[in-house]
Amino acid sequence: MVADTIHVHSHLAGHPSYHILGHEIVLDVPITALILSAIGAAFLLRYTLSIFRLALELAVLPGKDVKSLQSRQGGTWALVTGCTSGIGLEFARQLAKRKFNVILIGRRKHALDEVAQELESKFGVQTKSVVVDVAAPGSARDEALSQIELLAKDLDLGVLINNVGASHNMPVAFAETERSEMNQIIETNVAWTLLLTRAVIPSMIARSSAGGKARGPKSLIMTIGSLSGRIPSPLLATYSGTKAALSTWTKALAEEVKPQGVVVELVQAAFVVSNMSKIRKSSPFVPYPATFVRSVLTSIGLPRGAQGRPHERTPFWTHALLDYAVGFAGYVSEITGIRVILGMHKDIRKRALKKAERAAKKE
Known part of the structure; x- marks a missing residue:
């Protein structure tokens, strides 16, 4: 038995x-x-x-290239915010190089006109521009959102790049942060991003689905986040909080629209050479915008350093290693990352204050 x-x-x-x-x-x-x-x-x-x-x-593994989102008949559009310099300008250029027509969003008409002329003459694409101060709530911003909503309905809008962002002038304690600076960061990073996405997402859903079944080409909503949202960043608390909010929002939205053929991703970025970072020289950990954007547009769907976090990815290789390392050992590596960031920001603030003091003496 x-x-x-x-x-x-x-x-x-x-x-x-x-x-x-x-x-x-x-x-x-x-x-x-x-x-x-x-x-x-x-x-x-x-x-x-x-x-x-x-x-x-x-x-080794190839991610999806953004070109896979184009309609077979051509004429697909991409919308890029914060497109007159840095990362946003590179997104506009590299999307145009892939034959996406581009909707340009920014607050300086002259700068938008220059970018539009460059894209049209160099890449032979169409452009449309919308001038708006994204940090200023009110009738002008509402009117711009309505204009963008109409453009999305009339055009084959397949890609939205939520790139525009605002940060602090220098690291600063939350208790000492000016209210105006906080408002600018919150309005730019969170309010505008959500309002803009809400304006265009019905058209992107309609493009990628029919009768509840995904049949058209997939659409992409890509929001540029920051490792300051992934790693809580003392002395940049407001900025860090807004980027963390975008992470949660991305995950919620992604699950809502995934059955309808719309891909929603948050791209985690560390330092990139740009006006916002105030870094002018490239290094292995600080790529030029062109290098960073190339890694973003050719690796759609690969989390890389953001393993275990749905709908997030860290595409650039050194940023991915940093992201992965912070989460590798749980609490120990997480708290170590926070304390390293705090020390770095203290040093940056100290140097920025000395620079401002020297400038004041020269006046």
Whole structure:
């Protein structure tokens, strides 16, 4: 008769044996040691596979290229905010190079006209421009949103790049942050991003779905986040909080519209050479905008450094390694990351104050 229970007794040699389904199993180690070894092996396997996946996604596996989102008949449009300099300008250029027509959003008409002329003459695409101060709530911003909503209905809008962002003039304690600076950051990073996306997403859903079933080309809503939202950043608390808010919003929205053929992603970025970062020289950890944007547009769908966080990705390789390292050891690596950021921001603030003091003496 086959046993349906487990019987335990000790051999003369001192090794416990177990009878399972009629088979005797003799252990050379205590059961507690065996369980702990199994748990350790599971964790080791998990981290080994995770590191292997990171290496594959950074060096081998191709993500989707943004060109895959174009309609077969051509004439697909992309909308880019904050497009007159830095990362936003590179998004406009590289999308135009891939033959997307581009809707340009910014607050300086002259700068928008220059970008439009460059894209049209160099890449042979169409452009449309909307002038708006995204940080200023009121009738002018509402009118611009209505104008953008109409454009989305009339055009084959397949890509939205939520790039525009605002940060602090320098690292500053939250208790000392000017109200006007806080309002500008919140209105630009959160309010405008949500309002703009709300204005165009019905048209993007209609483009990518019919009768509730995704049949058209997929559409993409890509929001440029920051590792300051991933790693809480003391002395940039308001900015850090707005970027963290975009992460949660992205995940919620992505699950809503995924069945309708719309892909929603948050791209995590560390420092990039730009006016906002005030960094002028490139390094392995601080790429030029062209290099960063190229990594973003050719790796859609690959989390890279953002493993385990749905609808987020960290495409540039050194940013991915930093992101991955911060989350690798749980609390220990997370709190270490926060304290490193605090020390860095203290140093940046100290140097910025000295620079301002020298400038004041020259006046």
